Amino acid sequence: MRHFAGSPPGIFRAFGDSVTLGTAASPITNGYVYLLSTALCRPITNYGTNGDMVPDQTVKIYGINPAYGDISTIMLGVNDERIYGVNATTLGYYRRGLQCLAAYLGLGIKQFGVSSGVYTGTWVNTGVYGLGKSSTTNGSTATFSVNGTTVYLGMIQQDSAPGTFNVLIDGVTVGSYATQTTGLGPTINGVTYGAMLLRFPGLSAGVHSVQIVVTSATGAGNTVYIDWVAGNAQTVKPRVYVSNVIYAQAYTAGGSSANVDSYNAAITSLIAELVADGLNITAVNVNVLNLGVDMDGAYHPLNSGHVKLATAFQSAFV
Known part of the structure; x- marks a missing residue:
């Protein structure tokens, strides 16, 4: 089992949408979460759900008890960017929501916060x-x-x-x-x-x-x-790894690369604020895919793409 510096071996959880679920991986156990679980030799509970946006994942994240030693990954935005667009108001809903979920996980709220x-x-x-x-x-x-x-x-x-x-x-x-x-x-x-x-x-x-x-x-x-x-003066600060939003090969159901850029800028800034507060939040760059080779023609990575996503997360773990 892979241990992380300064932390006991707690519960490992992955939150996200259909990309985290492993849609388009064949079989689904070739999704990046499952690949990470194998590489790290530790179980990961996968909360990824088709179609989920930040508001949908809230009930799943608030339903768990983050504790010292726990590790969480969050990959959300593929659906948000195409449904909300880059209107300042709705992008603000996304930013405030995602930062709330990252802070909740990073503060161990139900345990001590x-x-x-x-x-x-x-x-x-x-x-x-x-x-x-x-x-x-x-x-x-x-x-x-x-x-x-x-x-x-x-x-x-x-x-x-x-x-x-x-x-x-x-x-x-x-x-x-x-x-x-x-x-x-x-x-x-x-x-x-x-x-x-x-x-x-x-x-x-x-x-x-x-x-x-x-x-x-x-x-x-x-x-x-x-x-x-x-x-922010909590003694319990579980580790949280928040990824940016991957680009689609084709935006067949809405959204755009420009939208993704705006969402990724929001993610970068909200993580920077929490890091400045002393929380154990780490940004993960998952835009490492060859869109013409690693994608299913639209929003979902194929097996080769999931290998690269797993590598990106594993490289961020310290």
């Missing part, structure tokens, strides 16, 4: 993900104590949920935000909500008070969702 909140007003347990709470009542507050120079808020963004809220850190309002999205969904697999990260860097070292105040009018549709709140 969740801060117990103090709630006033009316809050109920959120019906999805099994993590957080939601409120539709104006003036409701949720207050947390977290440690670090960067604070993270894992929220839910959703079509047709016009909730608004303010965020205060150490009693000072640092921003006003909305949970409502337009065009987040439906995804290819029918989801209309997903993860959203709010990140507040540049704080002094130590413990900070973080408060969310619901500012939208009281009403059943005006929902503010809080899934998790954490600081």
Whole structure:
């Protein structure tokens, strides 16, 4: 079994879409995840799913318990770039969602990262993900104590949920935000909500008070969702490897190479921010394919392409 420097042998998981699943590999066990598992002599649980976008994978990632020693890979964007395009709004949904998932995995949220909140007003347990709470009542507050120079808020963004809220850190309002999205969904697999990260860097070292105040009018549709709140001063920081988006041989169902370039720029920047915060997030360049030889004519690598993807990930592991 391959061990990684500074980590015990934890659980290895791969998250992604049909590329991660191994579509177009023949047989599917020639997909890059399975090749990695063989090369590293350790099992990898493959959560790759046909058609999945960042919102679809949220329920799968939030359903696990990242812990010290765990390793996760994320390869998402092939579907997002062709469905969302490069509209600044929808590309922003993708970026906030992907960064939220990477941070969740990289902070070991369920093991040590969740801060117990103090709630006033009316809050109920959120019906999805099994993590957080939601409120539709104006003036409701949720207050947390977290440690670090960067604070993270894992929220839910959703079509047709016009909730608004303010965020205060150490009693000072640092921003006003909305949970409502337009065009987040439906995804290819029918989801209309997903993860959203709010990140507040540049704080002094130590413990900070973080408060969310619901500012939208009281009403059943005006929902503010809080899934998790954490600081970057965590002792548990599992390893996360996030790839860029591969280019298609032909964009037969939408998208473009220019779109992919925009998404890859977003991935580069969101990883850089988390690395600056001290998280064990590593970028993986998977654009190593010969599109005329390694692809199925459109979006999926053939066996030769999966060999190259596996090599790219293995080269990033340290």
